[in-house]
Amino acid sequence: MRVITPSSEFSLQATCEGRGERRVVNLALVGPQSEGSWVLVFSDHARRVLDREEARQIDLALDALAAAVSGETDFDRFFPGLPSALDRREQG
Numbered sequence: 899m900r901v902i903t904p905s906s907e908f909s910l911q912a913t914c915e916g917r918g919e920r921r922v923v924n925l926a927l928v929g930p931q932s933e934g935s936w937v938l939v940f941s942d943h944a945r946r947v948l949d950r951e952e953a954r955q956i957d958l959a960l961d962a963l964a965a966a967v968s969g970e971t972d973f974d975r976f977f978p979g980l981p982s983a984l985d986r987r988e989q990g
Contacts, residue, residue: 899923899944900953901935914939917960 899916901923910925914937924943925931936953937944948956962976974980 899937899939901931901933901937904933904935905930914944917957 899914899921901912902915902920903913905912905925907930910930911922912925912931914921914923916939921939921942923937923939925937926943928937928944928947931937931944931947936948936950938946938948938956958976958978962973965973965976
């Protein structure tokens, strides 16, 4: 999730948004974060700070999971840069 409203100097909570929702997130484990920072959130607690690319990769993996749940079987678009199973068969 991305920090929208950072915590104040007296509070370790911030308003964050991601994947279509906005929540108040506890930052006690990662410390105060500035607006625009990316954090990995579980149960409304930030577990660690992410860089933008890592946040993008996690978001794509969550998209792939949602696609799998809905019955899709082609996941190459969710993992750019990784060789596909077809590529591996053609090489070996």
